[in-house]
Amino acid sequence: MTSVNSIAAILVCAGSGKRFGDDSQVPKQYQLLRGTPVYTWGLRCLLQHPRIERVVIVVAADMEEEIGADALKWIGEGKEKLSVTTGGATRQASVFNGLQFLSRQVRPPDAVLVHDAARPFITGTIIDDVIKCVEKEPACTVGSPVSDTVKRVDDNIIGATVDRTNLVAVQTPQAARFAELLKAHQRAEADGWVTTDDAAIMEMAGYKVSVVLSTRWNIKITTKEDLQICEALALSINR
Secondary structure, eight states, X not given: OOOXXXXXXXXXXXXXXXXXXXXXXXXXXXXXXXXXXXXXXXXXXXXXXXXXXXXXXXXXXXXXXXHHHHHHHHOOTTGGGEEEEEOOSSHHHHHHHHHHHHHTSSSOOSEEEEEETTOTTOOHHHHHHHHHHHTTSSEEEEEEEOOSOEEEEETTEEEEEEOOTTOEEEEEEEEEEHHHHHHHHHHHHHHTOOOSSHHHHHHHTTOOOEEEEOOTTSOOOOSHHHHHHHHHHHTTOOO
């Protein structure tokens, strides 16, 4: 397998946040967390990482200029690494757009990390571990072991208790060799695959996807309750 010399990241920031349920219609990634937009927490971490050469924010149509200016207002170092492009109707389409943007660069990256903007507590250590893995394997995802008892439920009736021994809750960032992930997305579009993440696309394309153990603090904000939890967690995180 070829060496990984250049690494880029895609920050998926185009979602409408319909499940967040906020009357203001402000998507979850643009809500304020300790006075700062949620998406900028992960963005700063990606931009500050020494191995990541470019970060592409994928945003909703017609928001490139607005979010580009907003991001520059909030971030410190790493501004020269930042690009903004348009997303699609789904997360899968948005990532594909980000990959195509990178493919048009003079020198596309050897590997790419894909991260959800609604996960503010990504860390340099998580990024380090993901990069180490994708230097050896074609693709990987971070995840945390499932600690709760898991039940399969049909019509509000428990059908079975699921063995959690080998279960992990999958998170982002997910990473892959750039050329392989781009080809997998191209095949997904051509064949009509519909998936929820890039690890699934790589699996469907026939690649083995490794798991890098993460922390449960790498929470995704989906509801108002999640944002409240992150507000509490932010008090104890030194960023």
